[in-house]
Each structure stands twice: as C-alpha cells, then as structure tokens.
Amino acid sequence: MGKGKIYMLPTPIGDTPVWDVLPQYNRTVIDRLEYFIVENTRSARRFLSRAGIQRPIDSLRFAELNEHSTPEAVAELLTPVLAGTDAGVISEAGLPGVADPGADLAALAHLRGVEVVPLVGPSSILLALMASGLNGQSFAFNGYLPVKQPERGRAIRHFEKRAQTERQSQIFIETPYRNLKLFEDFLKECNGNTLLTVAADILQPDQLIRTAQIRDWKAKTPDIHKRPAIFILGV
Template sequence: MLKTALYLIPVPLGDTPVEQVLPSYNREVIAGIRHFIVENVRSARRFLKKSNPDICIDDLTFYELNRHTEATEVSGFLEPLRQGYATGVISEAGCPAVADPGADVVAIAQREHLPVVPLVGPSSILMSLMASGFNGQSFAFQGYLPIEAGERIKRIKQLEQRVYAEGQTQIFIETPYRNHKMIEDLVRACRPHTRLCVAADISCPDESIRTLSLGEWAKTKYDYQKTPAIFLLYK
C-alpha cells in the first residue's frame, strides 16, 4: 500500500529509454497514484504510459501547473492529498520543483506539513556538475541570466567575480535558440583562462559535455543551437 504523500516524480531529459534513467521503484509508485500535478498534460500522459504500459490513463486526474496557472488555483491541486490520496508531481523533463513550477505546490505542502517524497531520477544540473571537473562542494545555480545585453554582461562579470573570490562553480541555463549568443557573451565578458563547461543533451544519445577555457571556446566550432544545455563557469 502506497503511503499518502506528495511524490516528486522525475522524467527523462529527452528521448532516453525510461529504464535507463529511472529505477523500477518509480514505476511501482506511479502505479499507486491516481492524481497528478503536471506541467503539461499531454507529455505527462505520454510519460506515464511509457513508464507503465498497463496504466489506465482515463482513470487518472490531472491538474496543470505552469506559467499560465493562476496562483489562486495551486492550493486546490493538493485537495486529493489532504483527503488521503497519494499525489504525484511531474515536470516536462528532469526533476520536478528544480527550476520548475512544481516548487510552488511543494512549498504549500511543506507549509501544511503534508509528506513530500522526492524520487530518484536525472537532474541535468547535478549531472553536468559531476562531468564538468569543477568544484562540486561549492556551487550555485543561477537559472536564466538577463536577456537585455547590458544587464546580461554585467551579470556574467558578477558571476565570474564570485568564481575567483569564493571558488564557487556558477551554473546557469539559457533558452536553446540563444545558446550560441550565450557562449559569445561569455567569451566577450570573461577572462580567456576562465573555464566554461557546456553540457548538452545530458543522458540522451547525442550527449555532449565539454570543458574548455573561454580562450579555447573562442577558437572552437560548436553547434548547440536548439539543444537543451547547461552552462558552468569556473576558474
């Protein structure tokens, strides 16, 4: 019998076989849940069917939580959990509630002292850090950097300063179609010997994880356009 809790259910980061990146226990948990809080209903249904072919999708209830969801709606998504039913949270990719709208519903569950259970699965942030060769004891995830050019360069310089002042790895992301612009801005704003790791398509067939100095990146050919990537900066 599955205990009543809010289960945070990781999803593969791309077209990777479920069994390659998720433990079989996750499938057992999914089989015991009928209420799901998801970022996108269509992709969540596809993931659930892929991970558990025997599941009856029509028996499930979905609550969509994304940037279009009104803040006043979120608390209501936990009503099944309050009534004693196990509830799952599913992101579009990777671990829910990390750089993800699911954090809002987890915060409510914690405030109400409702049990929260994170399940094991792929995290692009941690996996990129593992493979970068950078400091894994002190690091900070910065999310998206500013879009406006001046603010963006200013922020990059601030992060590089933290790298040298604190010895802290700086991790951030970008919208895939702006990946090349990000690398160009880093080359322009940072010292040539500062190192950059670009981790793209993590855990997928076309995975690429490269660490070079920015001086080397300036001379290197790359193609990360439209590819999900994580950027890590270190000395």
Template sequence: MNKGKLHLVPNILSEDGHYCLPAYLTPLLSGLKYFVVEEIKSARRLLKKLNASINIDQLEFWMLNEHQSEIPPEVMHRLKDGDEIAYISEAGCPGIADPGQNLAAYAHQIGAEVIPHTGPNSILLALMASGFNGQQFCFHGYLPNKQPLLGQKIQYLETESRQRNQSQIFIETPYRNQQLFQELLKTGHGETKLCIATDLTGKQEKITTRKIREWKNHLPEMHKVPTVFILYAGIY
C-alpha cells in the same frame, strides 16, 4: 484521518533517457490516479512509456507551471483529505528550477507527507562532469538576454567565482544558446574555464570543459539543444 502524500516524480531529460528512471516508479505511478503536472502531454507520454497498459483516460490531471502557478483547489482538498498525488516535472527533478516547489511547500504546510523520488537532474549531471568545484556552487537559472545586462551579469559571475572559488551554473532557452555562448567568449577572461553540457542523457550527449580562449577555436553545436553552462574562475 490519513495524511495525504505528495510524490515528487522526475521526468526524462531526453527522448532516449528513460534508462535514468528507477524501475520502482512504474508500479508506483501505475497505482496512482491523481497527477499534478507541469505539462500534460509530456506527463502522459511518460506514463505510457513506463506502462503501455495504463488507462490514461481514467486518470485526473491538473496543471501547475509558470503560466498556471496557483495550486488547483481540488488538489488542495485531496491532499487535505488524505489522497495520494504525484507531481511530474516536464523534465528533470521537481522543485529544482521547477514550479513543483510551490506544491511541496503547501503539502508541508498542511502536514502531508512529501516523498522525493530519484531521477536525472541536468544541473548536477553537468557539475559532476565539469571538473569544477562541487562543494561551492550556485545555480542562477536564466541570465538576462538583453545588453548591457547580459555582459554585466557574466562579469559579475566571473568575479563571484574567482572570489568565492565557486562554480557558477546557468541555462538558456535552447534557441538562444549560441547568442549566450558568443557573449561568454566576448566578455569572459581568456583563462576562465567554461563547461558546456548538451543533450544530457541523450544519444548526442556531450560535456566539454575548456578555457574561454580555447573555446574560440572549438565552436560547439548547440542550437536548439538543451544545454547547461558552468563558469569557473576559481582554483580547485
């Protein structure tokens, strides 16, 4: 029996970001019938953008996200039977701060082939442009959004960065960006550096690194804009 194949397919970070996807994805995805997706609407939009002639109604979609975290039984059966399936993230790379890791783990468990495909990743793009330590870094996902936990977490990350010479990367729900930024200004040491990367790969992309004391005179516009924050108190 043929081994099943699981393709891990990145999605764009912004509406203007299709140029970041490799050209070979178009014929690959056009030849597949089965798709596990984090969000059906964004996956269908991506497929149509890559190939306007694709017949979406002939494709099969299953959801896998934070609300539907169980791998659909039919997906399990198809991988076991040797079918080829693509998992498409809602934005960025599958398995990186993304539920695709569960499907990849299952595919390995049954001996299916797992094939990652290149594409945009906001975490790495922000780190690349930050000027911070790219050999020692840690991604924390979302920080607590309530006090005093948020302030305590920022202090912890700053200490970790200083002691380990480590870049500390985190994100926030876009409508809470300003709240997080204000807490960083309030809690962080003035000499600690902060990189703010907004709308990565989009028309309004902006990546800026300043000391926290300098940010107090340069308030960024990032309300409801996808943003990556990187804190760095080390020496590099």
C-alpha cells in the same frame, strides 16, 4: 481519513528509455497513483505511456501546474491531497521542483502539513556538474541570465568574479534557441583563463560535455543551437 502525500516523480531527459534511468521502485509508486499534477498534460501522458503503467491512462486524473498558475490555483491542486489522495508531480523533464513550478506546490504542502516524498531521477544540472571537472564542493545554480544588455554583461562579470574569488562553480540554463547568443556573450565578457563548461543533450547518444578556457572556446563554436544545454563558469 488522513492527508495524502506528494510524490515528486522524475522523468527521463530527452528520449532516454524510462527504465534505463529511473529505478524500479519509482514504477511501484507510479502504478498506484491516480492523481497527477503536471507541467503539461500531453507530455505527462506520453511519459506514463512510455513507462508502461498498469492502469489505463484515460482513467487517471491530471491537473496542470505551470509558470502561469496563480497561488489560488496551486492551493486548489492540493485540495484532493488534503482529503487523503496521494499525488504525483511530473515536470517536463528531469526533477520536479528543481527549476520547475512544482516547487510552489511543495512549499504549500509543507505549510499544510503534507509530506513531500522525492524519488530518484536525473538532473541535467548535477549531471553537467559531475562531468565538468569544476568545483562540486561549492556551486550555485543561477537559472537564467538577463536577456538584454547591459544587464547581461554585468551579471556575467558578477558571477565570473564569484567563481574566481570564492572558487564556486556558477551554473546557468538558457532557452535552447538562445544558446549561441549566451555562449558568445560568455566569450565577450569573461577573462581568457576562465573555465566554461558547455553540456548539451545530456544522456543522449550525441551528448556534448566539454570544459575549456574561454580563450580555447574562441577557436571553435560548439553545435548547441536549439539543444537543451547547461553552462558552468569556474576556475
């Protein structure tokens, strides 16, 4: 028997109905898989239940892959695939492998000659960029900024300079309960004419997506406390 394939299975962002944002082709793939490598088993089971898969969820096999997984554990997850079993990789939200530990499995799959198949789904990073009005030709996703000063201040000024000199949009994420502190640090560290996009709860009924100069943001703090958010610096 030949090797199986790794299918990167997107999930909705927030509580958006599954088949409002995912193409029907994804359903045909999900329905025939029996082995799922997931960031969190409980969340993955909930997603599959909402998706209305045809087979009983209790008959499926789940294995967890998260930020604490060791290289040895990642290799073990791939063992059934090397023996011929297809696997679906499921993140907590959005795209597996993008700001997600699924990238470690995909990297190992390539080393072992296993085909990795990405399926279509929402990315909060690209959705925020799409709606921002900032440069979508040249951009960089930088993940999390340092939490503590003075490292955070230096990092913000560094990325602001890149945005200004290279006209490259600089994209960041933050833990939701620290959103307001990061927002305040952008206002403190950046020039008044620098553009900042704040995008929260994307695709939800109460989504917020706004781009404005730093000086204009100082007049009103957005309601982003404990809301999943994306921040983008640009010019």
